Amino acid sequence: MFKKAIITTAITSLLAVAAPFVNAANYKIDQEGQHAFVNFRINHLGYSWLYGTFRDFSGTFTYDKANPAADKVNVVINTKSVDTNHEKRNEHISSADLLNVAKFPQASFVSTKVIPKQDNKFDIEGNLTLHGVTKPITINAEFIGEGKDPWGGYRAGFSGTTTLKLKDFGINYDLGPASETVEMTLSIEGVRQ
Numbered sequence: 001m002f003k004k005a006i007i008t009t010a011i012t013s014l015l016a017v018a019a020p021f022v023n024a025a026n027y028k029i030d031q032e033g034q035h036a037f038v039n040f041r042i043n044h045l046g047y048s049w050l051y052g053t054f055r056d057f058s059g060t061f062t063y064d065k066a067n068p069a070a071d072k073v074n075v076v077i078n079t080k081s082v083d084t085n086h087e088k089r090n091e092h093i094s095s096a097d098l099l100n101v102a103k104f105p106q107a108s109f110v111s112t113k114v115i116p117k118q119d120n121k122f123d124i125e126g127n128l129t130l131h132g133v134t135k136p137i138t139i140n141a142e143f144i145g146e147g148k149d150p151w152g153g154y155r156a157g158f159s160g161t162t163t164l165k166l167k168d169f170g171i172n173y174d175l176g177p178a179s180e181t182v183e184m185t186l187s188i189e190g191v192r193q
Helices: 002-021 087-094
Strands: 025-029 037-044 048-054 057-063 073-078 106-116 121-130 133-148 154-165 181-192
Touching: 025 154, 057 181, 106 133, 121 154, 133 181
Parallel strands: none
Antiparallel strands: 025 057, 025 181, 037 048, 037 181, 057 073, 073 106, 106 121, 121 133, 133 154, 154 181
């Protein structure tokens, strides 16, 4: 009887510890199906916006609606995949002047903290490694939705924005005063694993 009570107490304790993680799920970013985007824009001479995207990246995230503060994000971007819809500009962005993709073929983001806010919004803090430099950044994110897909899977999607100072990441090429920062826009849809 005493052993049974100890076992029951142990199981109850384990369930109590595990309870916060019951709703947590792991997701793989659906880049293959082109349901995820890592886009950017930078001001051109103070006259207009130049837009681009990274076509090759991968990543995972966890999502727990009941405990979003425990969520995690991990993304790797192949910088060689930069595309601004102009071949010569892509070559310049890829060169040693800017991204130097020959030396730094990947960029990565690893979250360190998720701060829930109102109306399905979050601040995702983490470390971005770009151009060989790692710096903390904050992504202002928003939960878009979740549910079953037509192929028998389950998906969740988010959007996010952040602004980067190029010099913070050792990119010192002079593009003019209007082009010292780049705005990132992320649209991420993941398939539950």
